[in-house]
Amino acid sequence: MDRLVKFREIFLAFRIDSIDTEIEDLLQTGLSSPELLQACQKCMEEIGKKFEEGAYFLPELVMAGEMFKKVSARLRPHISPGSEEVAGKIVLGTPKGDLHSLGKDIFGMLAEASGFVVHNLGVDVAPETFVEKLKETGAPILGMSALITTAFDPMQEVVRLLEEEGIRERTYVIIGGGVTTKDMVGRLKVDAQTWDAYEGLRIVQSFMDEKEETK
C-alpha cells in the first residue's frame, strides 16, 4: 500500500495536530525528505485547485500554508549540512506583489544546508532591493520565486535593472515557483527555471562550477 495515503489524508483534512507524528513514522520507515516534500507539493496543488473551483476560500489556503510550515520545520533536522565550505552566495526573494514564501524558503533551506550563504529578502521585494543586495554582497546568484502571475512584471524589471546597472553579466538568475514555466527563461531573459527545489540546488551548483571554470 502507498505509504503516503495516510499522510495525504491528514494533510488534506488540515489535521495539523496529527502531522508531526505521521512524518516521524514515515521517516522511520525510510521515506526520504524529497519524497515527502513532493507529496506536500501535490497536496498544495490539490488545495489550490479546490480554491480555483470555488470549493475552498482564503482560510483553506492559510491552513495549507500552516500545514506546510509544520512539515518543513519537521524536515529541517533531516536535511543535514553537506559541506562546511562556503559554496557561494545567493540573493533570494519573492518579487513585489507576491506574498507566497514556502517554496522559496524550502529552496533557501536546501541551499544553506549545501554550504551557500543565502540572503533571503522575504516576500513582496521591490526590484531595486534585489539589485541593491546583489551589489552590496557581490553574490553571483539571484533566485526569485513566483506563485502568482502578477510577479512576472517585477521579475522582468529586476532583469532590466541588472542590465542597467551593468551587473547582469556577472549574475546568474534562476526562477522557481508553481506559476513559472520553462519558456520564461527566454521571455524574461533569465538563466534557469524549476518547479523543484532539489533541481534548483543542482542548477546553482552548476552555476558555481561554470564560474570556477571560466576564472
Ligand code: B12
Ligand atoms: C498556500 C497558498 C497561499 C498562502 C501562502 C502562504 C505562504 N506563506 O506562502 C496564502 C494564504 C498567503 C495565499 C494567498 C493568496 N493566494 Co495562494 N496559494 C497557496 C497554495 C495553496 C500553495 C502554494 C505553495 O506554497 N505551494 C507549495 C510550494 C512548496 O510549492 P512551490 O512554491 O511551487 O515551490 C517549489 C518549487 O516551485 C521550488 N521553488 C519555489 N520557489 C523557488 C525559487 C527558486 C529560486 C528555486 C530555485 C526554486 C523554487 O521549490 C519548491 C519545492 O520544490 C497555491 C496553490 C498551488 N497550486 O500552488 C495557491 C495559489 C498560488 N494562490 C493563488 C491565489 C489566487 C492567492 C491569492 C490572490 C488569494 C486571494 N484571493 O487573496 C492570495 C495572494 C496574495 C499575494 N499577494 O501573494 C493562486 C494563484 C493563481 C495565479 N495563477 O496567479 C494559486 C495557484 C491557487 C489557485 N489555483 O488559484 N496563498
